[in-house]
Amino acid sequence: MPELPEVEVVRRGLARWVTGRRIDDVEVLDPRSLRRHALGPEDFRSNLAGYRVTDVVRRGKFLWMPLGEPSPDAEPVNGGSPVALMAHLGMSGQLLIEDPGAPDEKHLKVRLSLCTATDDDGKSLPGELRFIDQRIFGGMFVTSLQPTADGKAGGRGSSGLPLIPREAAHIARDPLDPAFSFENFFARVRVRRSGIKRALLDQGLISGIGNIYADEALWAAKLHYARATDTLRRSEALRLVNACRDVMTRALDAGGTSFDSLYVNVNGASGYFERSLEAYGRTGRPCRRCALTGRKSLIRRDTFMNRSSFSCPRCQPKPRPRA
DNA sequence: CATTCGTCCTGATAGC
DNA sequence: TGCTATCAGGACGAAT
Numbered sequence: 289m290p291e292l293p294e295v296e297v298v299r300r301g302l303a304r305w306v307t308g309r310r311i312d313d314v315e316v317l318d319p320r321s322l323r324r325h326a327l328g329p330e331d332f333r334s335n336l337a338g339y340r341v342t343d344v345v346r347r348g349k350f351l352w353m354p355l356g357e358p359s360p361d362a363e364p365v366n367g368g369s370p371v372a373l374m375a376h377l378g379m380s381g382q383l384l385i386e387d388p389g390a391p392d393e394k395h396l397k398v399r400l401s402l403c404t405a406t407d408d409d410g411k412s413l414p415g416e417l418r419f420i421d422q423r424i425f426g427g428m429f430v431t432s433l434q435p436t437a438d439g440k441a442g443g444r445g446s447s448g449l450p451l452i453p454r455e456a457a458h459i460a461r462d463p464l465d466p467a468f469s470f471e472n473f474f475a476r477v478r479v480r481r482s483g484i485k486r487a488l489l490d491q492g493l494i495s496g497i498g499n500i501y502a503d504e505a506l507w508a509a510k511l512h513y514a515r516a517t518d519t520l521r522r523s524e525a526l527r528l529v530n531a532c533r534d535v536m537t538r539a540l541d542a543g544g545t546s547f548d549s550l551y552v553n554v555n556g557a558s559g560y561f562e563r564s565l566e567a568y569g570r571t572g573r574p575c576r577r578c579a580l581t582g583r584k585s586l587i588r589r590d591t592f593m594n595r596s597s598f599s600c601p602r603c604q605p606k607p608r609p610r611a
Numbered sequence: 612c613a614t615t616c617g618t619c620c621t622g623a624t625a626g627c
Numbered sequence: 628t629g630c631t632a633t634c635a636g637g638a639c640g641a642a643t
Binding site for chain 1: 616
């Protein structure tokens with residue numbers, strides 16, 4: 289389940305292996321992965337073939353690769369209306385860099401053939417970028433980038449504003465982004481009438497957090513998932529945001545969280561943060577924090593928002609029903 | 612208007 | 628053995 293750390297691991301891999309390379313050919317094996325590309329697979333192909341990947345940018349869980357003219361030194365395409373290849377991994381999406389000879393994966397959806405290239409040691413780089421997706425919640429599409437008034441990061445337009453695909457313009461900054469504003473987040477949380485986990489999962493409020501890291505951050509901050517947003521104290525919100533930062537930073541350092549082969553980096557390797565999870569998936573096992581003080585409580589699993597929520601009954605007590 | 616819910620998907624696994 | 632039910636969940640449009 290790719291969340292911020294997993295998507296960022298993929299972004300870094302792509303930046304290393306794909307930046308500067310030209311897309312020579314595009315093969316769409318399953319058009320369902322192009323659902324968000326309204327004009328269809330052939331249009332998708334013609335928008336990519338011949339263009340060069342100039343960068344790899346992330347906003348929340350969205351990734352995009354701005355495209356430049358075939359020549360690396362040429363002016364930007366479309367004179368100020370640049371185009372990008374967007375990707376979202378959804379539940380089970382993978383972006384893999386592979387040799388063309390590697391056997392097709394069972395759920396291979398899109399194959400991008402890249403121009404030949406060599407690394408610093410003169411060794412040739414793998415020639416394909418593949419999009420694989422078992423559950424098809426993810427996808428790819430080509431879109432234009434537009435200047436969006438929202439801090440920094442990402443490519444810059446002539447206006448000095450960051451260039452963001454329209455489809456990601458509503459996505460908030462993530463808590464690891466230098467442009468993330470805690471004051472803005474706290475102000476928006478306080479006026480909501482909802483539960484704190486709902487707020488954490490709302491990508492328009494704070495991005496990059498999914499079910500796993502939401503539960504981990506709530507556990508670390510000792511907050512119950514249903515805690516009313518309009519009663520949240522400033523200190524609690526700060527504790528929570530810092531917990532998000534801490535858990536996602538550690539997960540990033542570990543290469544992400546993998547439960548199986550569904551999440552892998554661009555080279556197919558799994559991360560190993562799963563062993564560090566304190567709440568997610570630990571139903572019936574002891575809360576390690578309580579155990580440290582000699583108390584015993586077992587992680588519970590509740591159904592909430594049509595998904596699982598894991599928490600400690602002792603250090604994350606259920607809040608009183610709102611007045 | 613803000614908030615919540617249903618839907619899209621496939622495969623692993625449990626239970627009978 | 629082979630069937631069905633359940634679970635996993637990000638994002639978005641629909642419903643409340």
